[in-house]
Amino acid sequence: MIAIGSDHGGYVLKQEIIKYLESKNIEYKDVGCYSEESCDYAQFGKSVAKLVADGTCEKGIVICGTGIGISIAANKVKGIRAALCHDCFSAQATREHNDANILAMGARVIGPGLALKIVETFLGTEFSNEERHIRRIAQIEDN
Template identity: 45%
Template sequence: MTSNRRIVLTSDHTAIGLRQTIAVHIAAQGWEAVDIGPTTPESTPYPEHGAAAARMVASGDCRFGVILCGTGQGIMMAANKVKGVRCGVCGDTFSARMIRQHNDANMIAIGARVVGEGLALDIVDAFLAAAFEGGRHAPRVEMIKALEA
């Protein structure tokens, strides 16, 4: 893993509390939580938030991104439009681990209306603890990158 210990976090209005809980959780583990999400409950567009976080990951400013909306799906779709980002929605720890190990994902999306706080923290932990395995998975990740060209 790179020495970059910064993780960008964002969400729409539906996931402010869970996002802030995750930020505290990862900071306690020695990560620098860069929270760029909204702080008030007025409706806010998830595509803007997902893209902003994705740009920070794609630029190398942050090593990883954790993004949230109601289902995780919409914000994930927006993030994946940014070149260099590989983000998946995870509602379980197995998927969170696998998208790092097999897909070299650099962002994870979580549905705040889908998973509870305890599971969300476990999902983030599984994602951050895993490392890309390379090997037989590397050519497939290169194929994904080639689609951006």
């Protein structure tokens, strides 16, 4: 299952991604927001992150205007590796090398067509499981 959340700036793109997930029969949990009414991104980034961190959801997608604030909020949750991606190469590389478990995007940075390709790439790419990447992730998670 995929956890998905956005603030008002990412709401319209989130709805497009939900349509994509539904078309691919991918289960998701939408944690909000539920309109374009102004709201704060941190609560939605953290809500998605908590669902991924506790194992309720396998991966997450978070969206705000730039993707920056919501990714910072998600990364505050232990065990989360949220990656801000605005191209398919970054989405593939962060899954292969960093085992990123949350994709962050900025709705004011990219359009829906590219965003859906990035989602497809992120969800379809497996972690490489190479020793060097495992070692580096352990260093990231070492508090």
